[in-house]
Amino acid sequence: MNDLMSTGALNLASLLVSVVVLVMGLLLWFFVNRASSRVNEQIELLEELLDQQKRQNALLRRLCEANEPEKVDSPAQPEQPQADDDDFIRLVAER
Template identity: 55%
Template sequence: MNELAANTSPLFNYGVLAIILVVAFIAWFFVNRASVRASEQIQLLEALLEEQKKQNALLRRLIDAQPESKAMQDEEDAADSRDFIRLIPER
């Protein structure tokens, strides 16, 4: 084993070091790219969440502005519960 260590040239050692550096840079590139893409996706999801919150607030204001719609919906729910027989498939 000592003969192999004594016979290795510095050029071989630099070649191995260069290969390790290239592999490390390639791995760093892919990890960095994945990190950037994940950050972009998080920003897009946060923007989507804010838009949904705005839409929910707007819908809540619209529902609160129409008090008669709740009474109509209660009547429709009662009618749907009476028509339960339509949900049973015939054989």
């Protein structure tokens, strides 16, 4: 009779451990699945943001090209060389 009681307690303990492991596995799966779905939502939002930024950049590029002043071929004025005084000042070390 004593053997029957210990076998029943062993089966009950084994069943209890199995249920606890199952519950912990389900909780772990729930939190991993939840985190995964949140990350997927964030990735979708970031991809949407990237698409919007690309469209904005294209629009800005078109606006800049439209507002760019046209180059007029005017007679180029030769650049005047800087005064010799400027060259001398560059050579003198400041104290």
